[in-house]
Amino acid sequence: MSSLAIAGGKPLRTKPFARWPEFGATERTALIEVLESGIWGGYSPAVDEFERAFAVFHHASHGVCASNGTVTLEGALLAAGVGPGDEVIVPPITFAATATAVLRAGATPVFADVEAHYNLDPERVCEALSPRTKAVIPVHFGGHPADMDAILALAREHGLTVIEDAAHAHGASWKGNSVGTLGDIASFSFQQSKSLTAGEGGILIGNNAELVGRARSFFNQGRVPGRGWYEHIHLGTNQRMTAWQAAVLSAQLERLPGQLERRAQNAAYLNQRLSKLDFLEIRPPDERVTIHSYCLYTIRLRPEAMDGVDVAAFTKALAAEGIPGAGYYPHPLHHNELFRKYAFRATECPRALAACRDMFWISHEVMLAGRDDLEDFIAALEKVASGVKELAGA
Ligand SMILES: *Cc1c(COP(=O)(O)O)cnc(C)c1O
Numbered sequence: 103m104s105s106l107a108i109a110g111g112k113p114l115r116t117k118p119f120a121r122w123p124e125f126g127a128t129e130r131t132a133l134i135e136v137l138e139s140g141i142w143g144g145y146s147p148a149v150d151e152f153e154r155a156f157a158v159f160h161h162a163s164h165g166v167c168a169s170n171g172t173v174t175l176e177g178a179l180l181a182a183g184v185g186p187g188d189e190v191i192v193p194p195i196t197f198a199a200t201a202t203a204v205l206r207a208g209a210t211p212v213f214a215d216v217e218a219h220y221n222l223d224p225e226r227v228c229e230a231l232s233p234r235t236k237a238v239i240p241v242h243f244g245g246h247p248a249d250m251d252a253i254l255a256l257a258r259e260h261g262l263t264v265i266e267d268a269a270h271a272h273g274a275s276w277k278g279n280s281v282g283t284l285g286d287i288a289s290f291s292f293q294q295s296k297s298l299t300a301g302e303g304g305i306l307i308g309n310n311a312e313l314v315g316r317a318r319s320f321f322n323q324g325r326v327p328g329r330g331w332y333e334h335i336h337l338g339t340n341q342r343m344t345a346w347q348a349a350v351l352s353a354q355l356e357r358l359p360g361q362l363e364r365r366a367q368n369a370a371y372l373n374q375r376l377s378k379l380d381f382l383e384i385r386p387p388d389e390r391v392t393i394h395s396y397c398l399y400t401i402r403l404r405p406e407a408m409d410g411v412d413v414a415a416f417t418k419a420l421a422a423e424g425i426p427g428a429g430y431y432p433h434p435l436h437h438n439e440l441f442r443k444y445a446f447r448a449t450e451c452p453r454a455l456a457a458c459r460d461m462f463w464i465s466h467e468v469m470l471a472g473r474d475d476l477e478d479f480i481a482a483l484e485k486v487a488s489g490v491k492e493l494a495g496a
Contacts, residue, residue, distance in 0.1 A: 106422065106423070113424045114424055114478060114482045115424035122470070124357060132352060135148075136148055143344060151352060152349075155352055156307065157282075159355060160288075162308055165307040166306050169304065169321075170291060170302050170303060171199065171291020171296075172199040173339075174306045178265045179203060182263040187209075189232055190238065191212045191238040191262075192239045193222045193243070193454070194448070195243060196243065199291075200239055201441070211436075212235070213451060214226040214229065215450065215451040228256060236262065237264070238253060240266055241269070242268050242281055242395075245395030246387055246388070247274050247275070247276040247284070247391055254284070254285070266282060266284060269290060271397065273298075273358055273395050288306065289305075290304060298355065300347040303348075304343075315327075320336065320338045320339065320341075321340070323340055362395060365395070366394070368471065369399055372384070372476065372479075380404070382483070382487075383404055384401065398463035401463065403416060403462070405459065412459050412460070413462040416493075419489070428463070429462065434451055434454040
């Protein structure tokens with residue numbers, strides 16, 4: 103095998119992967135409609151329309167858009183009455199916002215370890231409970247729904263609010279039920295890196311009108327329906343989504359079913375091909391997952407086959423070979439400097455620690471690729487793995 107690109111060899115591939123996000127005439131038309139309507143802000147029929155369409159897509163009865171998927175988590179927590187003195191259980195394998203939203207609500211995050219699919223482990227959630235626990239935020243990591251049966255049972259028993267962080271899980275489902283309707287309220291992000299995007303944006307959906315309504319009031323300066331523009335009933339802020347974002351999102355939502363289908367087909371192909379490579383471990387989804395949205399396709403490197411080479415070195419070498427979209431978390435979330443400045447509790451998280459050494463992902467753009475692109479991806483994995491000696495010495 104030739105020398106690795108990262109060590110000065112020739113890259114396996116120089117052709118770019120297809121551009122993300124995909125867009126065309128529908129997005130252009132929708133944006134021009136907003137332009138010509140003269141209604142560019144959050145009080146726009148385009149926002150109402152997307153709110154309804156996204157909720158309906160997930161079989162939820164209510165939705166409220168906001169400017170991003172971080173404030174939606176804050177809004178959900180505040181709507182659930184979470185505040186100072188309360189604890190909220192979160193996983194350590196997630197983006198920072200899952201836990202910083204808890205701090206911003208004045209409450210304390212409590213980190214509980216993940217299971218084999220990098221989602222909150224219900225048994226560890228059980229150990230993390232205290233009399234102060236008010237809510238739990240399962241993250242559907244990568245688009246693989248968390249074990250909602252066990253988490254909901256626990257939540258019902260202990261009177262906890264369940265806030266789904268579905269930032270990776272647009273269109274995913276668990277036992278035939280869409281994410282976003284499994285817990286009490288669910289938060290999605292439309293930030294650039296997500297599998298449904300307008301560059302920035304977020305939404306809360308759910309079947310609890312009161313919860314979603316309180317969040318709406320928070321995003322909209324504490325206003326409530328039926329009262330005037332200058333009537334502020336609650337302490338709120340302005341986190342309204344703009345008409346531009348909503349128009350793009352409505353057009354993008356039409357593309358989502360086809361994209362989910364392509365990603366599922368590519369994942370099935372990769373599962374079959376990659377499970378033959380002895381330096382990797384591919385974990386098939388939990389049998390109760392009916393749609394994995396593959397915002398991230400996770401791969402575990404077998405440390406014993408890798409000569410001490412970790413995911414940091416491996417993904418860097420993969421990028422040098424011309425494969426985009428590989429990522430990993432360098433440490434569990436609660437090991438970030440930020441959290442040392444705040445009170446938080448963490449139970450032992452050995453699985454999260456291991457995941458930061460040996461788990462990486464390929465993002466959804468690559469999961470939309472054609473078969474030839476996937477072949478290059480597989481060849482690059484094999485090339486980098488066969489060059490670990492070179493890497494270890496680099
Ligand atoms: C991206 C993300 C968020 C935050 O969304 P933004 O729209 O970027 O604010 C929250 N949770 C998870 C798991 C995410 O990946």
